[in-house]
Amino acid sequence: MTASDRLIDDIYRAATDPDLWPQVMHDLAASADAAGGVILTRRSDAWAGWRFSAGMVGVDEYLRSPEVARSESPTRLLAANRAGFVDAAEVFTAEEWLADPVMTHWGTPNGLHHAAAMAMPMPTDDFVVVHLARRAGRPRFEPDAIARLDSFRPHLARAGLLAARWRLERLRAATEALSLIGLPAVILDLRGRALVANALIEKLTRYVKWLPGDRVALADAAADALLRRGLADISAPAAVTARSFPARGRAEVTVLVHLVPMIADARDFFDGGYSLMVVTPLTRSCAPDTALIRGLFDLTAAEANVAGAIAEGLSPEQIAERHGTTSATVRSHLKSVFAKTGVTRQSQLAALLARQIELPFPPVE
Known part of the structure; x- marks a missing residue:
C-alpha cells in the first residue's frame, strides 16, 4: 500500500x-x-x-x-x-x-x-x-x-x-436515552435550530414552538429571550447566563428549562457549539430545598442560601442578620441569583423557588 x-x-x-x-x-x-x-x-x-x-x-x-x-x-x-x-x-x-x-x-x-x-x-x-x-x-x-x-x-x-451522519446518530441516541427516563429533550445549534429531538419534547406544544427552518422557540416570551441569550453564550461555559429558568405555558402552568452546553474539551470538529435543552415539570412544595436550588441554577453555596431565604419570605436585611453579614453582600448575591435564574424581582424569585422538581414526564409508549 x-x-x-x-x-x-x-x-x-x-x-x-x-x-x-x-x-x-x-x-x-x-x-x-x-x-x-x-x-x-x-x-x-x-x-x-x-x-x-x-x-x-x-x-x-x-x-x-x-x-x-x-x-x-x-x-x-x-x-x-x-x-x-x-x-x-x-x-x-x-x-x-x-x-x-x-x-x-x-x-x-x-x-x-x-x-x-x-x-x-x-x-x-x-x-x-x-x-x-x-x-x-x-x-x-x-x-x-x-x-x-x-x-x-x-x-x-x-x-x-x-x-456529520455519525454525529447525528450519536446525538439522536442521547435524546432517546433521556426519553426513556421521561425527560423531554432537544439538541440545538447556536441559532436555535433543532438537530434532533425526542418525542416527549415534540408533544410540549404549550411550551415549545417549532418554527420554520427547524428552529425552536419558547412560547413564554421572557423565557425565550433567556434561551436566545443562553445560546449566544453557549461557546463560553463560564459565562454568567441563565441556563436553568422557568417557562410558562397555557393556563400559567410552569416548567423549568435547562440549557446544557455540549462542548467537548477535545473540540471534535463536528461536536462543538451545541446545547442540550431539557424540560422538567414543577410542582408546589411547602419548603424550598437549598441543595436542589443550588444544583438546578448553578448557584454558589452563599447564593443558594440567599435564594432559599428569599423563598421563605425573608428580606435582604433579615437574611444578613441570619448569616452574620451585610445587606450589601446579600444584595450582591441576590443580583447574581437574578442573573442565573432569569428573574428580575424578589417576588418572582420566591414564586419560582417555592417549587421543587417532581417525577419526570412519563416515558413515551
Missing part, C-alpha cells in the same frame, strides 16, 4: 474516530511539504469545532480568541468558490495576508507563513474547512502541491459527510 493509499484509508477511518484527525492532518500536510494542518467546522459565522496536527502550535488559543472573528480568511476562501485548495496568495495581497488576524495572532508568532485551504459544504449547513500552513522562509504552495492536495479532496468531503 502506498503512502497515498494509507492516507486515504486513514481519512475514512477518522470519520468515525475523531482521535485520528490530528495524524491525518499531519500526513496531509506532509504530502505538500507543509508544517501541519487543521480541520474545522464553521457554523453560524463562527468556528464551532476543530482538530489539528502537532505542528499547528497556538491554533487552539487563536480559534478561541475574539480576534478570529475579524479574519477575512473564511470570507475570501468561500468567495473563491473553488472545488479544491486555494493558496492564500490567490485571495490576499502579501500585505493583506500579514495584516490579517490569522497571521498577526497565530501564524507569524508561531513561525508560519504561506497557507492553503479549502471549504466543503455539508448537508447540515456546516462548512468543513481544511487549512494547511508552511513555515516562514518556505515558498508559497506550488501548483503541483495544490494538485496533490486536491487529489484528497473527494475523500475528505466524503469523510466529512460520514462524520
Whole structure:
C-alpha cells in the first residue's frame, strides 16, 4: 500500500474516530511539504469545532480568541468558490495576508507563513474547512502541491459527510436515552435550530414552538429571550447566563428549562457549539430545598442560601442578620441569583423557588 493509499484509508477511518484527525492532518500536510494542518467546522459565522496536527502550535488559543472573528480568511476562501485548495496568495495581497488576524495572532508568532485551504459544504449547513500552513522562509504552495492536495479532496468531503451522519446518530441516541427516563429533550445549534429531538419534547406544544427552518422557540416570551441569550453564550461555559429558568405555558402552568452546553474539551470538529435543552415539570412544595436550588441554577453555596431565604419570605436585611453579614453582600448575591435564574424581582424569585422538581414526564409508549 502506498503512502497515498494509507492516507486515504486513514481519512475514512477518522470519520468515525475523531482521535485520528490530528495524524491525518499531519500526513496531509506532509504530502505538500507543509508544517501541519487543521480541520474545522464553521457554523453560524463562527468556528464551532476543530482538530489539528502537532505542528499547528497556538491554533487552539487563536480559534478561541475574539480576534478570529475579524479574519477575512473564511470570507475570501468561500468567495473563491473553488472545488479544491486555494493558496492564500490567490485571495490576499502579501500585505493583506500579514495584516490579517490569522497571521498577526497565530501564524507569524508561531513561525508560519504561506497557507492553503479549502471549504466543503455539508448537508447540515456546516462548512468543513481544511487549512494547511508552511513555515516562514518556505515558498508559497506550488501548483503541483495544490494538485496533490486536491487529489484528497473527494475523500475528505466524503469523510466529512460520514462524520456529520455519525454525529447525528450519536446525538439522536442521547435524546432517546433521556426519553426513556421521561425527560423531554432537544439538541440545538447556536441559532436555535433543532438537530434532533425526542418525542416527549415534540408533544410540549404549550411550551415549545417549532418554527420554520427547524428552529425552536419558547412560547413564554421572557423565557425565550433567556434561551436566545443562553445560546449566544453557549461557546463560553463560564459565562454568567441563565441556563436553568422557568417557562410558562397555557393556563400559567410552569416548567423549568435547562440549557446544557455540549462542548467537548477535545473540540471534535463536528461536536462543538451545541446545547442540550431539557424540560422538567414543577410542582408546589411547602419548603424550598437549598441543595436542589443550588444544583438546578448553578448557584454558589452563599447564593443558594440567599435564594432559599428569599423563598421563605425573608428580606435582604433579615437574611444578613441570619448569616452574620451585610445587606450589601446579600444584595450582591441576590443580583447574581437574578442573573442565573432569569428573574428580575424578589417576588418572582420566591414564586419560582417555592417549587421543587417532581417525577419526570412519563416515558413515551
